[in-house]
Amino acid sequence: MLSLKSWRDHTDELAEAGIVLPKHDVDAARAAGAAQPVWIHFGGGNLYRAFHAQIAQDLADKGLLTRGVVVAETFRPFTLDEVYGPYNYDILQVVMNADGTLAERVLAVTAGGVFANSQRPEDLARAKRYFESPELQLATFTITEKGYGLRDAAGELLRNVADELAAGPAHAASTMGIVASLLLARFNAGAAPVAMVSTDNFSQNGARFREAILTVANGWLEHGHVTQEFVDYVSDEARVSFPWSMIDRITPNPSPETEEALKWEGWEDLGLVATPSGAHFAGFANTEEAHYLVLEDSFPNGRPALEEGGVIMCDRTTAEKADTMKVTACLNPLHTCLAVYGCLLGYTRIWQEMEDADLVALIKHLGYDEDLPVVVDPKVIDPRAFIAELLEKRLPNKALPDAPQRIATDTSQKVAIRYGHTLAAYAADPALDPSKLTYIPLVIAGWLRYLTGVDDKGEAFTPSPDPLLDQLQVHVTGLRLGEATAEAVHAAAQPILSNKGIFMVDLYELGLGEKVEGMLLEQLAGPGAVRATIEHHI
Known part of the structure; x- marks a missing residue:
């Protein structure tokens, strides 16, 4: 039987079965990333698990990323607790080829996770420490388009957002509010530069992201919670950039069909996990072979060699x-x-x-x-x-x-x-x-x-x-x-x-x-x- 939870105890068997395994020092990268990552990813859903984690794994296998990626959630901790935790943050990527064959790979480059929300003060404090460090280079996001939304169809601030801005950074609850509070922590710790990279699937995502963060920052300024210098910091793309991107990889929810195929192969611990919203996760992430990530090369604090992971870097x-x-x-x-x-x-x-x-x-x-x-x-x-x-x-x-x-x-x-x-x-x-x-x-x-x-x-x-x-x-x-x-x-x-x-x-x-x-x-x-x-x- 094959097990993702204990894959490192059976590397010969997995390799013989055609499973592609990590080539980097998993323990060293995990420890380094958990201590202080250079790359944090917000929204640990199936797209991260099938695509971003592959990019990071490619870099790690080439010796170009020595610290694992930390996954952050802001809305609820379900995926961290019920999907990542049981597998020690490892993922089985399943590429579903058109001829019906499955190409499987263990992605072991995720160093850990944080629930960056006041519901878990210790996690939120750790997220702030990560952002306070000048060693952090980029934060990527797959939080869906609505994760950036602060206004209703009439263009008015949502009631909960207006209340949140009035209450100040200590009471940030929306994803944009929490992210802005982490940038505030970075500003207060020395204002090191950083790239905030939306890889969500909508046009001009970087501009929309920047607009949302500036809405929060200016709202706090109006209520006297922050200084103009903080607003200037997040407004300056030479210090806080919001690169634009195009991402494309069809990544369905893990399916019963894939679950059954993996069971037939001998995998014993990859059953589906239902979320409170009715979507599904699993220890595996199924996806297609074709994939594209076109990314504006705007990283004021440096970046990993993303092009070595297949990312098309451009203006x-x-x-x-x-x-x-x-x-x-x-x-x-x-x-x-x-x-x-x-x-x-x-x-x-x-x-x-x-x-x-x-x-x-x-x-x-x-x-x-x-x-x-x-x-x-x-x-x-x-x-x-x-x-x-x-x-x-x-x-x-x-x-x-x-x-x-x-x-x-x-x-x-x-x-x-x-x-x-x-x-x-x-x-x-x-x-x-x-x-x-x-x-x-x-x-x-x-x-x-x-x-x-x-x-x-x-x-x-x-x-x-x-x-x-x-x-x-x-x-x-x-x-x-x-x-x-x-x-x-x-x-x-x-x-x-x-x-x-x-x-x-x-x-x-x-x-x-x-x-x-x-x-x-x-x-x-x-x-x-x-x-x-x-x-x-x-």
Whole structure:
């Protein structure tokens, strides 16, 4: 039997089984990182476990990273206590190849974890000590887009955030508040430079991160909790940088299929662990072979040789172009299309949707016909080749158990970037007419149809979590399958489609509001109308 918890006692057996093992001094790196890391990562979810930890392991194996990475959580300690701790912070990375084979590797470069929250004062104090040290070079983040959110759809500070700013750094509770308090500790200890690196999957992530930290810092200044010098410190990117990045690796929640495959191989201690939110972790992290991290090279306190771990280092303009290419055109909009229509059509795996000729035609039209015309080539990745790889190799990968329900999570937070950005680009180009678009409006209509919580068979389903779900569903409550009228659809759709906080643009001003309404009305005609509408428009 194979065991991740005791892998170092069975290295010969694991190596014989084809498991790739660490080549560095695990104990030395772990001890050095726990004492004082050069790299801290916030958000120890599956993306870190499958991707960032691989980058760090590559560097450690080459002798280029001698201190392990410390993982920090700010919201709850569940993953540290229930996922990392039992395995001594080691991870089994499982790359799921398109031919069905599994490529497995033990990642043992995570030195430990801290729950940087006042609920655990000793952990929070340790996190502050890490930030006080000038030896810390970078903090990376995968906390999802909503982790940076401090304001509501109207642009007003959330009530809990306003209260937090009034109370001051000692009472920081939001992730942005806690991170700002750690930067305050660094400032008070000598103001050493540091790079704060968002690798979350949304456009201009570095700018959004910087804006959030400055909102907290200026809020504390207004309430007399910090000095102008601290605000100046976090404002100066020569001292506190917020590099922009593009990240791409499909990393589903650990799946029962992978769990069973590993059990069949002889692994005995890699069962799934359910989180309080219903997501799953395990001792393993399953992911795809393809991966990209394009990162602005802005590290005022130095950095590890990240390029040796496969990271594409570049300037900000290139990073923005790569991210815009992926997030607004060549991957994420196609993913969201498959997510909402997959839920409506009863699919539970993305690869299953890639065997549906209608859906494949839809995302091909979406990507090639409507997204690519406004994409600026970043040069470091070819956009057309990127879409081709996605359609031909990545999404059809049957070994990758990704679900449309996972991707549909937080869609209201994504549509502005995934569709609004492209719509704004069409509106800004005199040679292009956004009102002529077909497939972007069809996806948006599909999302509104999805919000009704009734699938194409007429059966109820539970939409994925979304911070605006209740608010949005209020608008579509009156839409009934087989009973909707144009007037009812307009009343339901207008508050959503005109909301620039959701889409970045007013779809009616672009001549698309009425088109989306018409497509939504088509999809409400009765059971089977979603499928019929897709077939009609492709």
